[in-house]
Amino acid sequence: xxxxxxxxxxxxxxxxxxxxxxxxxxxxxxxxxxxxxxxxxxxxxxxxxxxxxxxxxxxxxxxxxxxxxxxxxxxxxxxxxxxxxxxxxxxxxxxxxxxxxxxxxxxxxxxxxxxxxxxxxxxxxxxxxxxxxxxxxxxxxxxxxxxxxxxxxxxxxxxxxxxxxxxxxxxxxxxxxxxxxxxxxxxxxxxxxxxxxxxxxxxxxxxxxxxxxxxxxxxxxxxxxxxxxxxxxxxxxxxxxxxxxxxxxxxxxxxxxxxxxxxxxxxxxxxxxxxxxxxxxxxxxxxxxxxxxxxxxxxxxxxxxxxxxxxxxxxxxxxxxxxxxxxxxxxxxxxxxxxx
Numbered sequence: 001x002x003x004x005x006x007x008x009x010x011x012x013x014x015x016x017x018x019x020x021x022x023x024x025x026x027x028x029x030x031x032x033x034x035x036x037x038x039x040x041x042x043x044x045x046x047x048x049x050x051x052x053x054x055x056x057x058x059x060x061x062x063x064x065x066x067x068x069x070x071x072x073x074x075x076x077x078x079x080x081x082x083x084x085x086x087x088x089x090x091x092x093x094x095x096x097x098x099x100x101x102x103x104x105x106x107x108x109x110x111x112x113x114x115x116x117x118x119x120x121x122x123x124x125x126x127x128x129x130x131x132x133x134x135x136x137x138x139x140x141x142x143x144x145x146x147x148x149x150x151x152x153x154x155x156x157x158x159x160x161x162x163x164x165x166x167x168x169x170x171x172x173x174x175x176x177x178x179x180x181x182x183x184x185x186x187x188x189x190x191x192x193x194x195x196x197x198x199x200x201x202x203x204x205x206x207x208x209x210x211x212x213x214x215x216x217x218x219x220x221x222x223x224x225x226x227x228x229x230x231x232x233x234x235x236x237x238x239x240x241x242x243x244x245x246x247x248x249x250x251x252x253x254x255x256x257x258x259x260x261x262x263x264x265x266x267x268x269x270x271x272x273x274x275x276x277x278x279x280x281x282x283x284x285x286x287x288x289x290x291x292x293x294x295x296x297x298x299x300x301x302x303x304x305x306x307x308x309x310x311x312x313x314x315x316x317x318x319x320x321x322x323x324x325x326x327x328x329x330x331x332x333x334x335x336x337x338x339x340x
Contacts, residue, residue, distance in 0.1 A: 001331070005324065012320050019316050020309070021082055027305040028078040034098050035068050037303050089313065095306035099299070104310040108292065114186055115284070115291035121207065122214030123272055126222060131265065134226025135258065141231060149223075157220030162282035165213035169286070172209065181209050184288035210287045214280065222265065230261040267330045273322040 027033070066075065073081040088095065094104035137146045156164075174183045182188065188202050233239065234257055242252045284294035292311065299307040 005327070008324050008327070012324075015320060016316055017086075020086075020312060023312055024082045024085060024309060025078050027308065028074070028081065030303075033074070033303050034072055034305060035065070035074070038068070038098065085309065094310040094313065097299075097304050097307050099302050099304045099307070104306050107307055108295065108310050108314065111290060111292045111295050114289060115293060118207070118210055118214055118289070118291065122211050125211065126215045126218050127265070130219060130222035131226050131262075134223045135230060135253070137223065137227040138230040138234070139253065141227075153220040153223050156216045159216060160282075161213040161217050161280060162286050164216050165209065165283055165286040168209045168212065182206055184286070186289050186291075210283060210289060213283045213286070222268075225264055225268075226261065229264050230257060233257045233261045263330070263333050266333045267326050269326070269329055273318050273325065 069075040073084055076084070085095070092105075094108075096102065097104050097107050100107050133149065137149060140146050159167075168181075169183060172178050172180045174181070182205060185206060187206055188194075191199060191202060194202060230253075234253075239252060239257055242256055243249075247255075281293040281297045283289075284291045285297050288294070292314075295307065296311045298304075299311070
């Protein structure tokens with residue numbers, strides 16, 4: 001088994017190189033790169049400051065243009081530029097964001113706590129609700145409770161998280177008929193000056209709707225997975241033997257069957273790492289939450305490719321390591337499994 005995991009870790013290298021090389025190559029050939037964005041910003045600034053209010057044409061000397069191309073490694077073949085970027089990455093240098101004029105690692109790490117906050121809350125709430133719900137759906141299979149909750153669960157599954165977030169803001173956000181929740185953001189302005197109780201209530205107020213949008217995607221899959229896994233185990237021979245010994249239904253389900261039924265749920269924990277750490281591009285955009293997801297969205301729009309590649313590096317490593325962690329958890333929760 002050690003040889004299997006050693007091979008899995010070695011396979012991380014070509015997979016990581018393939019993903020980053022593909023995205024890096026696309027950024028080199030997509031029009032509207034960082035230099036074009038800088039020129040557009042200069043034209044917009046000139047137009048705002050000009051007497052006529054129109055966008056003034058900005059002429060950049062050829063020498064300055066060549067210096068900019070050299071600064072962004074656009075004067076080199078794309079595979080050479082990728083090699084330079086990879087060499088810098090090996091030295092833990094993700095470059096500098098031209099939009100924020102800060103090291104990319106600083107720009108990214110400043111947004112991590114926000115995405116982790118929403119990701120962890122959504123993760124724990126989803127598992128703490130879906131596992132008991134799946135268990136009771138299996139016990140009450142075919143009942144009105146099972147059918148009614150299935151309709152609700154699949155209705156939620158058919159709605160993307162970002163679409164649900166927009167709907168909730170329209171119905172419950174500030175300025176709507178109900179006007180219960182704020183229109184977005186992580187906290188209200190002046191939050192630092194609030195009292196402790198006001199800080200707590202304000203944070204909860206800004207958390208509820210985004211967390212619902214985070215949860216809706218995994219809610220149905222976790223619930224149905226838990227239900228199907230438990231029902232499958234209830235049909236095994238050892239369960240019939242336990243009933244034949246006179247054990248109660250509660251003892252059989254919660255003392256014997258539930259642990260085996262949790263194996264598919266536990267093995268999915270590794271994949272959840274990427275979701276927790278990376279946030280959601282569209283959900284954070286809808287709620288105007290300045291986390292990793294929203295940073296990735298704005299970086300793509302603004303062609304801030306250094307930040308785009310930095311986020312790609314982190315997300316790729318999280319997903320690849322999460323896949324291996326899922327295999328490790330599979331072995332830990334089910335000793336019968338042996339990888340070769």
